[in-house]
Amino acid sequence: xxxxxxWNEYVHEQExxxxxAVYPEGIHGCxxxxxxxxxxxxxxxxxxxxxxxxxxxxxxxxxxxxIFWSHARQEExxxxxxxxxxxxxxxxxxxxxxxxxxxxxxxxxxMGTGMTLRWRHGDRERLFVTAPGHPIAAGxxxxxxxxxxxxxxxxxxxxxxxxxxxxxxxxxxxxxRSGCTFTRGLGRIFxxxxxxxxxxxxxxEPVQQILRNAVxxxxxxxxxxxxxxxxxxxxxxxxxx
Numbered sequence: 001x002x003x004x005x006x007w008n009e010y011v012h013e014q015e016x017x018x019x020x021a022v023y024p025e026g027i028h029g030c031x032x033x034x035x036x037x038x039x040x041x042x043x044x045x046x047x048x049x050x051x052x053x054x055x056x057x058x059x060x061x062x063x064x065x066x067i068f069w070s071h072a073r074q075e076e077x078x079x080x081x082x083x084x085x086x087x088x089x090x091x092x093x094x095x096x097x098x099x100x101x102x103x104x105x106x107x108x109x110x111m112g113t114g115m116t117l118r119w120r121h122g123d124r125e126r127l128f129v130t131a132p133g134h135p136i137a138a139g140x141x142x143x144x145x146x147x148x149x150x151x152x153x154x155x156x157x158x159x160x161x162x163x164x165x166x167x168x169x170x171x172x173x174x175x176x177r178s179g180c181t182f183t184r185g186l187g188r189i190f191x192x193x194x195x196x197x198x199x200x201x202x203x204x205e206p207v208q209q210i211l212r213n214a215v216x217x218x219x220x221x222x223x224x225x226x227x228x229x230x231x232x233x234x235x236x237x238x239x240x241x
Contacts, residue, residue, distance in 0.1 A: 002219050003042050005063040006032045007055060010047040011072045012197045019197050027069050027195075027202060034208045041215065048073050053081050060084060065094035065218045067211070069195065070104045082106050090185030091225070094218025096211065099150075099195035102158075107191070110184050111159055117176070118153035124171040125149040127178055127194065131165045136179065136190060136213045144206045150196035152176045158191075166210075168193060179210070186222050190214045 008028035012019045023030050028045045035043045046054025048070075060066070066085065070077065082105035089095050089110060097107050102115050125146040129137045153174030159182070166179030178193035192210065195201045202208070 001042050002040055002215060003044075003062055003064045004035060004067065004215055005044050005046055005055070005059060005065075006035070006067045007046045007053070008048075008069045009071060009073050010049065022198065022200050023202075027197065030202045031067060031069075031211065034202075035212065035215065038212055041212075048077070053078060055081050055085060057084065060088045060093065063088075063093060064220055064223075065096065065215050067096045067098065067215070068101050068104065068106060069098040070106075071100040071197070074100075074104055077105050079105065082109055086110055089187035089189065092186035092220040092223035094187060094215070094220060095189045096214050096218060097189065097191045099193060099197075102156075102191060102193075110189065111182070113159055114157040117156045118151075118174065120151040120153075120172065120174075123149060123151040125151070125178075125194065126169045128167045128169065129165070130167045131163045134163055134165045134181075135217045136165050136181070136210060138213050139209055140206055144204070146194055146199075146201065146204070148199045149194055149201065150199075152178070152193050165190075166192075181217075186220065186224065188218045188220075190218060 006028045008026055010026045013023050013026045032043045032045050035041050085106050086109045101107060108115050127144040127146060129140055129142055131137060151170045151172060151174055153176055156177055161180035162183055163181045164177050168176045168178035176193060180191045182189040
């Protein structure tokens with residue numbers, strides 16, 4: 001059983017009626033809803049408004065994969081919670097960062113770059129599978145048509161990805177590395193660009209398949225309870241001549 005925590009700010013859905021109409025149970029509720037249909041997954045949710053943003057040490061200890069959507073409260077996110085997530089990823093917890101979470105304190109800490117990009121509201125996206133052999137792309141067609149999405153364009157200030165699984169092309173002419181994997185410490189990370197809050201992206205079956213695949217790919221193969229130490233070697237493996 002893979003233990004998944006779906007985290008969402010849950011701010012836009014409460015502040016704007018048009019966004020609440022798209023996601024009446026919040027983005028986290030939508031994602032948790034379709035993930036719970038998979039018998040291999042055990043799913044919980046957490047939001048910004050909860051104490052410690054719902055991401056306490058106990059919650060993260062019981063999380064194999066964290067799905068993370070953020071936007072409006074990026075700078076208000078507690079530094080100690082961002083550091084805690086980083087620590088758990090380095091120890092092996094998987095992380096799926098969605099859409100505007102690229103600019104979160106969590107991703108900036110883990111990636112070590114500015115995480116900046118170009119953007120424009122309202123465009124059509126064609127999402128191409130550019131690593132068809134990757135497990136996150138399993139069962140998908142060659143491309144996915146997204147009728148309405150927020151454009152994210154290059155240059156995207158990220159470190160070199162392990163794989164670029166998806167590349168987005170927008171009707172306005174821009175392209176973007178829309179689905180990238182990274183490894184930090186023992187943790188696997190997947191960044192996925194589609195998911196602007198005004199559009200029903202997470203109701204699309206191919207997008208749901210991507211997230212199901214990503215959860216299973218991000219599942220830890222090794223998880224440490226404490227971080228690695230600089231350990232003194234007192235007994236060498238071979239006699240020193």
